[in-house]
Amino acid sequence: MLEVSDAAAVVVEAIPETSLDERLVADTWAIGAPPGEAERVRDSIPLWFHTFALSPGVYTPGIARDHGYRLPVLGAGRFAGRSVLDVGAFDGFYSFVAEARGARRVVAVDNEQYVDWVAARFGVTLEAGSGFRAIAELTGSKVEYRRMDALDVDQLDERFDVALCFGVLHRVTHPVAMLQALADRLNPDGEVVLETYGSRLPADLPALEVHEPGDVYARDDFVYWGFTSESLRRLGSVVGLEDVEVVDQVEIAGHPRILAVLRAAR
Numbered sequence: 001m002l003e004v005s006d007a008a009a010v011v012v013e014a015i016p017e018t019s020l021d022e023r024l025v026a027d028t029w030a031i032g033a034p035p036g037e038a039e040r041v042r043d044s045i046p047l048w049f050h051t052f053a054l055s056p057g058v059y060t061p062g063i064a065r066d067h068g069y070r071l072p073v074l075g076a077g078r079f080a081g082r083s084v085l086d087v088g089a090f091d092g093f094y095s096f097v098a099e100a101r102g103a104r105r106v107v108a109v110d111n112e113q114y115v116d117w118v119a120a121r122f123g124v125t126l127e128a129g130s131g132f133r134a135i136a137e138l139t140g141s142k143v144e145y146r147r148m149d150a151l152d153v154d155q156l157d158e159r160f161d162v163a164l165c166f167g168v169l170h171r172v173t174h175p176v177a178m179l180q181a182l183a184d185r186l187n188p189d190g191e192v193v194l195e196t197y198g199s200r201l202p203a204d205l206p207a208l209e210v211h212e213p214g215d216v217y218a219r220d221d222f223v224y225w226g227f228t229s230e231s232l233r234r235l236g237s238v239v240g241l242e243d244v245e246v247v248d249q250v251e252i253a254g255h256p257r258i259l260a261v262l263r264a265a266r
């Protein structure tokens, strides 16, 4: 739904209601904060991307849609005792889930590009990193947050067992460079767990769709690409991650999405 913002006199999108499905995803990491504290944290941020189950019946009103299809790649077996890099973390739901499921170290990075598209789409000015910090403080999390572009993760000077790359690859101008940067940060048995914008082109076509600015989400000029299964397989191959397992391809709220795990050939 579109609304006219009085203050800016520009057309913006109404902040959508959190879906029931997204609350079910949030419930997989119930924070259990005291209700008053939960409400204070919920109300301290003008727009949440992720839905967090702060306290029974108290959720952050996240705008992300129905991430339930990602749950199959988020089991404790993936994280227990492992080091995790989460690129494009935003409010950090997946970083915190990795920590809660036993990751020994989690580093979350984001270039905070979302500040621009949240302002353009919803007319909301976000303080960069504020949602992440609010949850980290509430939960006593040890996840390390860095403002950093995913292309610069070589500056981290450490390697990881798991690189989570959710909702980001379609937003970078150079997807090969980003995948290469992640592949170069992996331990020998490491893996990139990738979720990105899909395509309605045939899955076996090695093609990328190129989107016009704003044609995926109105006023969001940062969605460039749509990926088929075969395009991900070939991109993985280019960066030395030849073992590409496409876990799922789904349509969420009218948008094709693809979920895959990329590893070096053994």
Ligand SMILES: C[S@@+](CC[C@H](N)C(=O)[O-])C[C@H]1O[C@@H](n2cnc3c(N)ncnc32)[C@H](O)[C@@H]1O
Binding pocket: 049, 064, 087, 088, 089, 090, 091, 109, 110, 111, 112, 113, 114, 115, 148, 149, 150, 151, 165, 166, 167, 168, 171, 172
């Ligand atoms: C759609 S949100 C996805 C958030 C979360 N990963 C998820 O899937 O629920 C995309 C996030 O990636 C970040 N981002 C986009 N390009 C990036 C880049 N080149 N390096 C680091 N973060 C980036 C944005 O700022 C935003 O926080």
